[in-house]
Amino acid sequence: xxxLKLIEEVIPSLSRQERKVALKIIQNPQDVQTMNxxxxxxxxxxxxxxxxxxxxxxxxxxxxxxxxxxxSSDSKQTKxxxxxxxxxxxxxxxxxxxxxxxxxxxxxxxNQVVKLISNCRRIYVFGIxxxxxxxxxxxxRLIRMGITAYPMTESHIMYITSGIIQKDDVILALSSxxxxxxxxxxxxxxxxxxxxxxxxxxxxTSPLFNLADYPIxxxxxxxxxxxxxxxxxxxxxxxxxxxxxxLLENDTFKQRLxxxxxxxxxxxxxxxx
Numbered sequence: 135x136x137x138l139k140l141i142e143e144v145i146p147s148l149s150r151q152e153r154k155v156a157l158k159i160i161q162n163p164q165d166v167q168t169m170n171x172x173x174x175x176x177x178x179x180x181x182x183x184x185x186x187x188x189x190x191x192x193x194x195x196x197x198x199x200x201x202x203x204x205x206s207s208d209s210k211q212t213k214x215x216x217x218x219x220x221x222x223x224x225x226x227x228x229x230x231x232x233x234x235x236x237x238x239x240x241x242x243x244x245n246q247v248v249k250l251i252s253n254c255r256r257i258y259v260f261g262i263x264x265x266x267x268x269x270x271x272x273x274x275r276l277i278r279m280g281i282t283a284y285p286m287t288e289s290h291i292m293y294i295t296s297g298i299i300q301k302d303d304v305i306l307a308l309s310s311x312x313x314x315x316x317x318x319x320x321x322x323x324x325x326x327x328x329x330x331x332x333x334x335x336x337x338x339t340s341p342l343f344n345l346a347d348y349p350i351x352x353x354x355x356x357x358x359x360x361x362x363x364x365x366x367x368x369x370x371x372x373x374x375x376x377x378x379x380x381l382l383e384n385d386t387f388k389q390r391l392x393x394x395x396x397x398x399x400x401x402x403x404x405x406x407x
Contacts, residue, residue: 137203138163140192152188153399154178163204171197228368234353235369239376247332247348248380252387255302256282258324260292260317265308268367272306272374279381280390289316296320301328309333310354310366312340321345334370 138160145156158178159166166174174197175182185197194200251257257276261269266287276283286292293316296305305324309317312335321331322345333346336354343349352369365371382388 136207138207151180151184155188167201167204231353231369238351254304257304258284258286259306260286261308275378278391278394279387292320296323299324299327299329303329305331307333309342310336312337312342318342
């Protein structure tokens with residue numbers, strides 16, 4: 135069995151410390167291939183003995199053998215997508231969305247947004263409908279970094295929140311069309327109370343884009359020939375992934391996320407040990 139698939143399969147049965155090793159290998163297999171056992175131990179804050187026990191559980195003779203198997207896993211080619219298939223059609227759709235969104239991204243603007251989020255008192259993530267699910271996901275990410283974040287997916291609650299918001303607070307408004315009246319009115323009210331508004335939308339001429347202090351333009355999936363039920367939030371999620379990754383360049387946020395990941399993993403697998 136592929137060593138990475140084996141690790142994913144057995145991770146529930148590992149000890150708390152061994153799971154830290156397993157997660158690092160799953161998430162960064164190429165990096166681990168360049169490390170010695172002491173470097174990996176220090177990076178995940180475990181003992182060399184813990185890694186040795188883990189290696190044995192993976193049916194490897196030693197750490198070097200584990201690295202060889204990781205290299206072998208990397209060399210296996212991924213499954214080809216058959217041209218003209220549904221999988222190929224969806225892949226092409228996503229490729230177009232990502233490519234067009236990447237062309238619109240201004241790194242300097244994203245850096246400003248990251249700075250604003252890093253220093254805010256609270257951030258409220260607004261989204262209605264499909265964007266509401268994205269808002270909930272983004273808020274959870276921020277919370278796990280120790281940032282005080284609240285997802286707002288109901289228009290009445292958005293408006294109440296905007297009425298009592300403070301100047302050090304931030305609104306992150308998500309709307310593919312940028313033309314959701316209730317969301318826009320709530321964002322505008324927040325501005326009147328001196329909060330800053332970050333907007334991610336697919337329409338440059340939309341009310342949301344024009345009112346935002348920090349507007350971010352993504353590809354609107356409605357502008358691509360899409361007659362099937364394909365994720366309309368993909369471009370927005372791509373930008374949120376970039377923002378999240380930039381936030382994690384902050385050591386404090388990165389350490390907090392690592393701690394929360396450890397807590398979540400312990401909770402998931404505590405009954406197995």
